[in-house]
Amino acid sequence: MTVDQGLSFAVILGVMVLLVWDRIRYDVVAAAGLVVAVVAGIVPPERAFKGFGDDIVIIVGSALVVSAAVERSGMVDRLLKPLLERMDTTPKQVLGLTSAVAVLSAFMKNIGALAVFLPIAFQVARRTGTSPSRLLMPMSFAALLGGIATLIGTSPNVIVSRMRAELVGQPFSMFDFAPVGAVIAALGVTFLAFGWRLLPGNRRAVDRTMFSIADYTSEARLPASSPFVGKTVGELEAAADGEVAVTAIIREKSRRYIPAEHWVLYEDDVLVLECDASMLKRLVQVAKLELLADHEQFPTDHTAVVEAVVTEGSMLIGATAASLHLRDRFGVHVLAISRRGEPVGVRLRRARFQKGDLLVLMGDEGELRQVLATLGCLPLAERRLDLMPPKRAWIPIAILATAMTVAALEWTSVAVAFFGAAMAMMLSGAISLKEAYDRVDWPILILLGAMIPISESLSTTGGSELVASWLSMAGRELPPMAALGLVLVSAMLVTPFLNNAATVLLMAPIAVSLAQKLHQPADAYLMAVAIGAACDFLTPVGHQCNTLVMGPGGYRFSDYSRLGLPLSVLVVVVGTPLIAFVWG
Secondary structure, eight states: HHHHHHHHHHHHHHHHHHHHSSSSOHHHHHHHHHHHHHTTSSSSSGTTTTTGGGGHHHHHHHHHHHHHHHHHOOHHHHHHHHTTTOOHHHHHHHHHHHHHHHHHHTTTTTHHHHHHHHHHHHHHHHHOOOOGGGTHHHHHHHHHHTTTTSSSSSSSHHHHHHHHHHHHHOOOTTTHHHHHHHHHHHHHHHHHHHGGGGOSOOOOOOOOOOGGOOOEEEEOOOOOTTTTTTBBHHHHHHHTTTTEEEEEEEEETTTEOOOOOBBBTTOOOEEEEEEEEEHHHHHHHHTOEEBBBTBBOOOOSSEEEEEEEOTTTOOBTOOHHHHHHHHHHHOOOEEEEEEETTOOSOOGGGOBBBBTTTTEEEEEEETTTHHHHHEEEEEEEGGOOOOOTTTTTHHHHHHHHHHHHHHHHHHHHHHHHHHHHHHHHHTSSOOOHHHHHHHHHHHHHHOOOHHHHHHHHHHTTTHHHHHHHHHHHHHHTTOOOHHHHHHHHHHHHHHSSSOOOHHHHHHHHHHHHHHTTOOOOHHHHHHHHHHHHHHSOOOSSSHHHHHHHHHHHHHOOTHHHHHHHHHHHHHHHHHHHHHHHHHH
């Protein structure tokens, strides 16, 4: 082993230890590792920042923006409504939700696809009495499975494509992963449809405000353009699957009526609604309602709608929106109030705020956070709402379909196609510029940009050849199929301790060197690395999807292996011969 090889191993080992230790942010660890690699001389200064200009950074960042715009459009909710109505048993719920998540994950970032379906899963669970712990982990695993079917579904596929371009001058195309990935995903989802029984059914979600489901009292006007003008109260409530209650109708400016189900709705009726925040969003879009903001219509530009909790010491406590002149003094509007266990029986502008009230507030996007701090309200950033119905919800879907088509036909590179799609989303108004920047996971991009030159040092110093020779010594004693399976299992075992992107950057050069030493096709070994790195079903820390569902599902660390271990075995047993068959 040469000095440079030893330094390269030492830097990578140090980065791995710090990432596993998890006391320092992973982007800081990767950036520090890059600095050390440059100082040690294993990464030339002129190549230190090459990774930040790599296609993978552009693709991952653009995919996050595109995913956010698709999620914001609400089209997924509408398209799935007929399916949700048939989910009356746990097996149907698991099969329907996991299938939908897997399909969507193939065409958008898997963490984004899972985020789209989390509120839907909670609605289904609450309506049918199913424990969320039965649904959420299978959905997370399905998101990981669906992501391996296309180039853009998960970061490991993008990185492996880039590695192939460096080796043979041609990256993997959009659907090169489908013959293997789609089959594994289909079999995996089939297993989850039965395997959910391995999960404990008595887990309770951690009490986190961001996942609490509270009923709000809100007011909305029925405009002439609404399809429910002339229909009954019962029909409006049925459109929300019984999850919305019309508790009152205000007519003739101030007269308040308690309606029966057969009451006919008229233009300009003010409806007092009780429902949770996610259903309020859905009803506003479906029924084309106009939420009242202190008797004024929504501004159309630079507005944000958020949930916030009234904290102890807030200036709101004991006051009303009217007495504080919230609109004139602070530029915010109260759209809805949630007070657990106590109905809000007066108009929203006259309701006296109490400690612990959950509010839906609207204000200027740039000033809202500071205003909330002044008022003494804690913003629930994770529950940021888009209650204003998008004017042209089909636009994000059309943009995504265009980008997929252009990339699939290889009219341009995937990076250009999705960067163009992200720009089109912003220019069309499907997502605001600020929200686009907020949705980009900048630490992940820093991790990728810094780790690319570090991982390349394995190849430039000959370190990957050295590790490959060690693996080839073991591989020579194994059949070719077993050697391929060894790479797949190795990537799968390393991923829980590293970010999956970092795992590919580390394992891909080693796998290629091993393939060359064994005189095997490099494509097959790259595919094994991509699938192994993407399929972390054993821990809650190896992938963001698994971490996201841990609290809401009330899972323990050991719960993941109960369902994840047999699923991992299935991936290895099915994936290894399938890769060998497809890629020679």
